[in-house]
Amino acid sequence: MSTPQLAVDPTELQDAPRAPWLVRMSTLARRQPLGTAGLLVVVGMVLAAVFAPWLTPYHPTENSFEHMLVAPGADFWLGTDQFGRDILTRILYGARTALFVGFICAIVGAFAGLVLGVGSAYFGGKVDLLFQRVMDVFMAFPLIIMALAIVATLGTGTDKVIIAITIPFIPQCARVVRSSALSLREIPYVDAARACGFSHLRIIMRHMIPNVMAPFLIMITTFVGQAILLEASLSYLGLGVQEPTAAWGLMLQGGAEEYAESAPWVPIFPGIAITLAVFGFNLFGDALRDVLDPKLRNR
Amino acid sequence: MSKYLLKRLLLTIPTLFGAALLVFLLLRAFPGDVCAIRLAGTGMYVDEEQIEICREDLGLNKSLPVQFWDFVSGYATWDLGTSMWTGKPVAEEIGLRFQLSLQVAIMATLVASVIAIPLGIIAAVKQDTWMDYLVRTFSIAGTAMPAFWLGILIILGLLIYSQKWFGVPWMPPIEYRAPWEDLGHNLSQLIWPAVATGYRYSAVVVRMTRSALLEVLREDYVRTARAKGMMESAVINRHALKNALLPVVTIIALEFAFLMGGLVVTEQVFNLNGLGKLFVDSVLQHDYTLTQQLVMLVVLIFVLTNLVVDLFYAWLDPRIRYS
Numbered sequence: 001m002s003t004p005q006l007a008v009d010p011t012e013l014q015d016a017p018r019a020p021w022l023v024r025m026s027t028l029a030r031r032q033p034l035g036t037a038g039l040l041v042v043v044g045m046v047l048a049a050v051f052a053p054w055l056t057p058y059h060p061t062e063n064s065f066e067h068m069l070v071a072p073g074a075d076f077w078l079g080t081d082q083f084g085r086d087i088l089t090r091i092l093y094g095a096r097t098a099l100f101v102g103f104i105c106a107i108v109g110a111f112a113g114l115v116l117g118v119g120s121a122y123f124g125g126k127v128d129l130l131f132q133r134v135m136d137v138f139m140a141f142p143l144i145i146m147a148l149a150i151v152a153t154l155g156t157g158t159d160k161v162i163i164a165i166t167i168p169f170i171p172q173c174a175r176v177v178r179s180s181a182l183s184l185r186e187i188p189y190v191d192a193a194r195a196c197g198f199s200h201l202r203i204i205m206r207h208m209i210p211n212v213m214a215p216f217l218i219m220i221t222t223f224v225g226q227a228i229l230l231e232a233s234l235s236y237l238g239l240g241v242q243e244p245t246a247a248w249g250l251m252l253q254g255g256a257e258e259y260a261e262s263a264p265w266v267p268i269f270p271g272i273a274i275t276l277a278v279f280g281f282n283l284f285g286d287a288l289r290d291v292l293d294p295k296l297r298n299r
Numbered sequence: 300m301s302k303y304l305l306k307r308l309l310l311t312i313p314t315l316f317g318a319a320l321l322v323f324l325l326l327r328a329f330p331g332d333v334c335a336i337r338l339a340g341t342g343m344y345v346d347e348e349q350i351e352i353c354r355e356d357l358g359l360n361k362s363l364p365v366q367f368w369d370f371v372s373g374y375a376t377w378d379l380g381t382s383m384w385t386g387k388p389v390a391e392e393i394g395l396r397f398q399l400s401l402q403v404a405i406m407a408t409l410v411a412s413v414i415a416i417p418l419g420i421i422a423a424v425k426q427d428t429w430m431d432y433l434v435r436t437f438s439i440a441g442t443a444m445p446a447f448w449l450g451i452l453i454i455l456g457l458l459i460y461s462q463k464w465f466g467v468p469w470m471p472p473i474e475y476r477a478p479w480e481d482l483g484h485n486l487s488q489l490i491w492p493a494v495a496t497g498y499r500y501s502a503v504v505v506r507m508t509r510s511a512l513l514e515v516l517r518e519d520y521v522r523t524a525r526a527k528g529m530m531e532s533a534v535i536n537r538h539a540l541k542n543a544l545l546p547v548v549t550i551i552a553l554e555f556a557f558l559m560g561g562l563v564v565t566e567q568v569f570n571l572n573g574l575g576k577l578f579v580d581s582v583l584q585h586d587y588t589l590t591q592q593l594v595m596l597v598v599l600i601f602v603l604t605n606l607v608v609d610l611f612y613a614w615l616d617p618r619i620r621y622s
Contacts, residue, residue: 149322155336275445279443
């Protein structure tokens with residue numbers, strides 16, 4: 001009688017070297033082609049924002065009246081605007097504004113939502129009921145409407161735009177996090193932790209929050225894209241970031257429509273920048289959702 | 300059903316009340332004082348006395364509960380206050396522009412549904428083929444592209460191509476005429492903003508159609524239908540689509556409420572004198588009373604749309620009524 005043969009010798013498995021990172025990356029890229037494309041866009045944008053001063057010889061806010069509305073060419077790759085500022089330079093510096101606003105709003109909004117959502121699910125009962133009613137009210141406001149209402153009292157400027165965008169994010173994240181934390185509450189290890197006499201804070205921080213990280217991370221990525229879009233919209237309306245700061249929405253506002261016919265490069269390129277950036281974050285977020293949350297695959 | 304209807308109707312009251320309270324607090328809780336921003340926001344020197352007069356006019360000197368009561372009790376008598384900028388009643392300002400925005404919203408919904416549902420079906424049926432990838436890219440691009448930029452591109456395209464083909468640049472008319480007065484004029488003005496907002500809208504609907512249909516296609520009854528030798532087109536049309544379209548209808552209805560938000564920016568691009576433009580102007584001019592009422596209007600539309608969707612569901616599925 002022969003001894004049963006295993007398909008793979010377990011000792012071999014242990015000794016097998018891990019695939020080099022380049023190979024692992026290419027596997028990931030094959031499985032998530034759209035997500036990888038999104039990641040590349042995001043990384044490119046971050047690099048553009050960080051290295052903006054070294055990538056271009058021009059200044060983003062200095063006017064140069066001898067170079068007004070120059071068509072794209074060797075000197076100004078994407079042309080200049082009505083104040084003679086190089087459009088490529090303003091797009092590169094605009095990436096700083098977009099990423100700054102995008103990340104701050106997404107991170108602050110999502111963290112506040114995480115704490116509120118997990119807290120509400122953990123304490124349950126009346127707290128949760130009250131919390132849900134409040135969330136219902138918040139959800140009745142379209143994002144931009146609430147942001148505009150906040151701008152109406154705060155006034156304009158980068159800092160105020162950040163507040164106006166962050167606040168509507170909080171209930172959105174709280175709601176998603178709450179629903180996944182609710183199911184966690186019933187899992188025995190939370191009961192076990194309670195039975196051990198751990199404090200509420202410790203149970204929330206150590207046992208609940210790590211387990212809602214998947215929806216939380218997905219939320220953050222989508223928020224960054226949304227915040228960039230929202231900031232661009234507010235700036236376009238003249239209610240967001242103010243001149244002379246380089247911001248994509250603002251570049252479309254400053255007479256872009258007037259020059260649409262004579263200098264189409266003024267309105268075209270900043271719009272491509274916005275679309276590409278949000279596109280990148282959305283693709284990346286979708287792929288992240290597929291990887292982290294198999295239940296939602298193919299949705 | 301009537302019991303359910305009554306229950307749902309009663310449930311909207313706390314939501315609307317809460318929304319009124321939230322708007323009220325949002326506009327007061329932040330350190331920015333409306334009167335100060337309105338009068339001194341431009342950096343000019345303003346008499347403290349004038350700011351005081353403005354506060355007096357708005358009733359900002361009264362205690363918060365009294366202010367809130369004034370605001371909410373106005374709804375009972377249909378008194379929405381007067382615009383701080385034009386001095387006209389808010390109800391009149393809104394009434395003037397409501398029709399235009401409603402028409403654009405309906406047209407955008409039609410545009411979105413006509414584009415989105417067939418694309419979503421194609422993507423689901425041909426899952427993981429190049430067609431699927433193309434449709435998904437189209438839909439993700441739709442959520443990424445700002446509606447106002449698409450609007451600018453449309454204007455740009457119209458100007459350039461009308462110049463090229465007819466020799467004279469053509470722009471959509473600025474003045475609004477009701478569709479029953481001059482249909483051609485009306486459509487040539489409003490079709491462009493409807494397309495600009497409809498694209499983003501369709502992107503959301505495509506995703507929903509695709510995922511809903513994919514889910515239904517995995518159901519047992521679809522397998523049974525295939526197993527008994529039914530034609531694939533009949534399986535999809537008769538068995539899968541009917542069941543998949545329910546969430547699609549929901550998302551179309553829910554997004555309709557969000558359209559009001561999208562219109563805010565698009566109306567600005569096309570220079571349409573609708574609710575969105577009124578809203579932006581009211582924020583720019585710190586016309587506080589008007590902003591407040593417009594926000595409430597959007598919330599009201601949202602809550603009512605939700606109500607209609609819920610009732611529709613309950614009507615289709617008796618289990619919801621009795622739970």
